[in-house]
Amino acid sequence: MATQVSDRGSAKAPASSAAAPARPKRPRIPAVLLKFVIAVSSVLLVLYLVVHMLGNLQIFFGPENIDGYAVWIRTILEPLLGNEGFVWVIRVVLTAAVVGHIWAATVLALRAKRARPVKYAAGNKVKGNYTTRTMRWGGVIVLLFIIYHILDLTTGTLNPNGEHLAVWDNVHADFAPGRWYVTIWYVIALLAIFFHLRHGLWSAVQTFGWNSNKREPILKAIATGFSGLLILGFLIVPISVTFGWI
Amino acid sequence: MxxxxxxxxxxxxxxxxxxxxxxxxxxxxxxxxxxxxxxxxxxxxxxxxxxxxxxxxxxxxxxxxxxxxxxxxxxxxxxxxxxxxxxxxxxxxxxxxxxxxxxxxxxxxxxDLVVDRGAFDKIIQAGGYISANTGSAPEAHSTPVPKSNADRSFAAANCIGCGACVAACPNGSASLFLGAKLTHLGEMPQGQPERWERVVNMVETHDDAGFGGCTNTGACATACPKEIPLDVISQLNHDYLKATVGGRRKKA
The missing domain is CATH 3.10.20.30 (Beta-grasp domain)
Known part of the structure; x- marks a missing residue:
């Protein structure tokens, strides 16, 4: 005799019976978990940004410091991972975080589009503030900037100096007063990151389930202050080079 | 005029x-x-x-x-x-x-202006209730509830299920409605036995119905005629993560 198929098993089998009522196709991953992916990846990315910003400030201590710093980060855990091993671990983790972040956001954006097939004739007048409305397109600007930034100051492809590990010279060539438009592009991109973080930081707290009505204004103020300080730390380098302060 | x-x-x-x-x-x-x-x-x-x-x-x-x-x-x-x-x-x-x-x-x-909000009924059927035997309900005062929990539960229970949160949300999400129901029952001792099962089933039904995901824009709480606070969505996320990632939901 053929093996008896349990009820549970047959219910899971695809198209088991034509008489079965058509079930709506279940979104494979609940929206709450997609938000969780966005929040977890954003924590990794923000932690990286903090270290990146503090590392950048080495430039104010002179060429030896910043160039030495670039060499030093490649020697971390050298006995275990070899030269550059550590930076590659970081690069792989960051790439995974960025891919997960964008994938989850894209799935949610597509679902949002399907969830409102007909738009309002008078427009949707209930709007959040500027930062919440620009998360998606602002995120695209940030992605384009990251690609440019890697080609500029990591691979050196778009850098006029473009010499590996010659950070001081590369940065000075990049933000030379004659290349003011590059500095402006960096400032715009960094402001986009500021707006993205301002909403994103608080939003992550809400996604992790740690927000409360009482804490909300404080959390939002911390998110704004933290993103502001972080972005100022980044902004000061290209601006100082362009104006010849260092 | x-x-x-x-x-x-x-x-x-x-x-x-x-x-x-x-x-x-x-x-x-x-x-x-x-x-x-x-x-x-x-x-x-x-x-x-x-x-x-x-x-x-x-x-x-x-x-x-x-x-x-x-x-x-x-x-x-x-x-x-x-x-x-x-x-x-x-x-x-x-x-x-x-x-x-x-x-x-x-x-x-x-x-015309009439929409079918049966999707909300399905979400409620998926977990927006507590199970209690009729006829033998214990005296309500025998289960004390701390004031702060009672207040938060009442604030969430103000939800009239009108759907304005969905209408206002740029993502067409019903997360404020979900969060209101989960907070309303989850703050009460009577809501505890089914708490983790409830959140998973209600979220699943919500996504099945074709509502979008929450991106914390806050438009729902602005539009809500009953001023349901936005933090009920934080509660929803909290309970969902605890039930799934945290493993609180025990399958029978």
Missing amino acids: KVNLRVWRQRDAVDKGRMVSYVVEDASEDMSFLELLDVLNEKLILSGDEPVAFDHDCREGICGSCSMVVDGHPHGPEKATTVCQLHMRKFSDGATITVEPFRAGAFPVIK
């Missing part, structure tokens, strides 16, 4: 629908918005036209039936107000007012 209305007219669920303009000359500023529609409908009936279909029941702001978007705001531009409690004195004489149904894939239009 005189008002120019642009109203969404749609014969049935399959009709494409269109905006139609009407002028109501003899509106009173003491009328509610629904009474204005009543006046319009009386005129339409007298002239042999089809009256504008809209949902309404209690007309005192607590039933959650009236579902329309007035000038781009669910329930109109007044804060913490259902459309039956929105008065014409809030509009200027000669104003042009656009009236549309709630727009969401999960809320299909049945006729």
